[in-house]
Amino acid sequence: MKPTWRKLYSWVDDRVHLEDLVEFLGKKYVPVHSHSIWYYFGGFSLFLYIIQVVTGILLLLYYKGSEDLAFESIQFIVAKVEFGWLIRSIHSWSANLFILAAMIHMFSVFFTKAYRKPREITWLTGMLMFFIALGFGFSGYLLPWNELAFFATKVGTDIVGALPFIGEPVMIVLRGGEDVTGATLSRMFGFHVAIFPGIFAVLLGVHLVLVQRQGMSEPVGDEDAEKDESKRMPFFPNFILRDLLLWLLVLNLLTILAVVFPWDLGQKADLFASAPAGIKPEWYFLYMFQTLKYIPAQVLFIDGEVLGILVFTVAGILWTLAPFLDRKSERGEKNTLINYIGLFAVVYIVVFTILGWLF
Amino acid sequence: MDKQSATSGQYTKRGFLKYVLGGSLVAWIGSVLYPVFAFLIPPKQGDVEVSNVMVGRLSEIERDSGAIVRFGNKPVILVRLDNGELRAFDGTCTHLDCTVQYRKDMGVIWCACHNGKYDLTGRNIAGPPPRPLDEYKVVTKEDEIFVSKST
Numbered sequence: 146m147k148p149t150w151r152k153l154y155s156w157v158d159d160r161v162h163l164e165d166l167v168e169f170l171g172k173k174y175v176p177v178h179s180h181s182i183w184y185y186f187g188g189f190s191l192f193l194y195i196i197q198v199v200t201g202i203l204l205l206l207y208y209k210g211s212e213d214l215a216f217e218s219i220q221f222i223v224a225k226v227e228f229g230w231l232i233r234s235i236h237s238w239s240a241n242l243f244i245l246a247a248m249i250h251m252f253s254v255f256f257t258k259a260y261r262k263p264r265e266i267t268w269l270t271g272m273l274m275f276f277i278a279l280g281f282g283f284s285g286y287l288l289p290w291n292e293l294a295f296f297a298t299k300v301g302t303d304i305v306g307a308l309p310f311i312g313e314p315v316m317i318v319l320r321g322g323e324d325v326t327g328a329t330l331s332r333m334f335g336f337h338v339a340i341f342p343g344i345f346a347v348l349l350g351v352h353l354v355l356v357q358r359q360g361m362s363e364p365v366g367d368e369d370a371e372k373d374e375s376k377r378m379p380f381f382p383n384f385i386l387r388d389l390l391l392w393l394l395v396l397n398l399l400t401i402l403a404v405v406f407p408w409d410l411g412q413k414a415d416l417f418a419s420a421p422a423g424i425k426p427e428w429y430f431l432y433m434f435q436t437l438k439y440i441p442a443q444v445l446f447i448d449g450e451v452l453g454i455l456v457f458t459v460a461g462i463l464w465t466l467a468p469f470l471d472r473k474s475e476r477g478e479k480n481t482l483i484n485y486i487g488l489f490a491v492v493y494i495v496v497f498t499i500l501g502w503l504f
Numbered sequence: 505m506d507k508q509s510a511t512s513g514q515y516t517k518r519g520f521l522k523y524v525l526g527g528s529l530v531a532w533i534g535s536v537l538y539p540v541f542a543f544l545i546p547p548k549q550g551d552v553e554v555s556n557v558m559v560g561r562l563s564e565i566e567r568d569s570g571a572i573v574r575f576g577n578k579p580v581i582l583v584r585l586d587n588g589e590l591r592a593f594d595g596t597c598t599h600l601d602c603t604v605q606y607r608k609d610m611g612v613i614w615c616a617c618h619n620g621k622y623d624l625t626g627r628n629i630a631g632p633p634p635r636p637l638d639e640y641k642v643v644t645k646e647d648e649i650f651v652s653k654s655t
Contacts, residue, residue: 417572424617
């Protein structure tokens with residue numbers, strides 16, 4: 146180290162005693178085994194989230210969250226502001242990749258049962274962040290105030306309104322009134338840039354502290370990284386350098402996508418126009434949307450939509466509670482049932498997403 | 505005072521304080537949360553009360569076509585049949601709130617969101633819509649078309 150840096154380091158060290166932290170980082174390791182690749186998806190998601198925060202703050206400098214100005218302000222961003230098209234396109238692409246990365250991260254944790262004791266809280270905070278990520282997607286989708294988003298928001302909030310008892314009041318709170326109007330746009334804007342980021346920051350903090358504190362999970366029955374030095378790599382610098390390389394590749398990929406396939410703005414929403422043909426929600430809601438299409442209008446005496454939503458809600462809750470329901474993995478035994486459930490979920494989502502795309 | 509009664513006396517005093525303090529804590533939390541939740545619920549804004557609206561001119565709407573017109577703050581679909589007859593229905597799909605349109609090629613009122621179809625009397629004939637579209641009354645005076653609620 147150069148003398149200036151050394152001086153600065155010892156100045157800080159004098160006051161906050163960095164040696165503990167340095168020692169901790171020096172001892173930290175990452176297990177090496179045939180499933181090690183999945184360790185990268187957490188960092189991958191984190192990086193995309195950071196991109197979202199940075200590009201989101203930039204967009205906030207020009208975006209105007211009102212019915213009369215929202216669409217025009219984004220037109221202004223992409224047409225007049227220097228690199229506005231790039232920032233907006235990266236924000237949209239990164240949002241989608243973020244959900245995809247978070248999904249892969251979630252499924253890899255599920256299949257390797259990394260949620261088992263003692264990492265239940267890490268899993269729970271992760272799941273909550275995933276649900277908020279979907280909320281980020283839904284609220285952000287409306288902000289350009291274009292035709293597709295307007296009707297998608299109408300349908301999405303109307304589905305919530307179909308739920309028994311709480312549906313109607315929740316729908317009114319989400320819409321800021323009986324119908325989707327400029328008031329809905331203001332609300333979604335508030336959720337997107339204030340409420341969700343605030344909650345997300347707390348959950349992310351807990352999630353990351355736990356990952357540092359507890360270290361990486363190892364597959365059931367293959368937990369020998371602690372004893373065997375050949376089955377682990379130092380976190381610093383070996384793993385962190387690999388992570389940074391991946392982040393660099395992701396940033397390149399994002400830029401290529403944003404430049405080659407700029408995100409469309411579409412037509413401004415008109416409250417008195419017919420819904421355009423080919424209306425679809427974002428791809429990560431598509432499998433649920435497609436399922437609702439196949440359920441008959443009335444099943445016994447329950448509304449088809451209500452039944453669909455209830456089934457998805459219950460499935461989501463059970464999924465979130467996986468660490469508490471899967472007792473076998475906690476004891477270090479193999480649990481093939483969990484693998485089948487996970488496999489079913491993956492196949493279901495993939496098949497119904499493709500069906501939703503085609504029809 | 506023997507030891508036991510002293511303890512029980514203390515216990516009741518402590519228990520009493522616990523209830524008073526606990527109760528006021530709950531009341532305090534309630535008084536903080538209530539305004540927040542009340543704030544979330546938007547105030548009711550009176551619907552623009554309209555009973556009869558001039559929506560267009562007969563000379564401007566072709567036979568075998570449809571258009572969305574404003575009825576207060578609600579969309580209404582106005583359809584002119586092949587024989588020149590005018591009909592008007594609630595423009596909001598009874599399924600999930602999208603706005604419907606007239607499909608010349610199919611001769612039906614169609615919703616793009618989930619492929620719902622209504623015939624030209626507003627009856628739901630295909631797809632997910634659970635109910636027919638409400639019909640509105642259409643009256644023409646010379647060239648002007650008026651729509652009103654058919655009650």
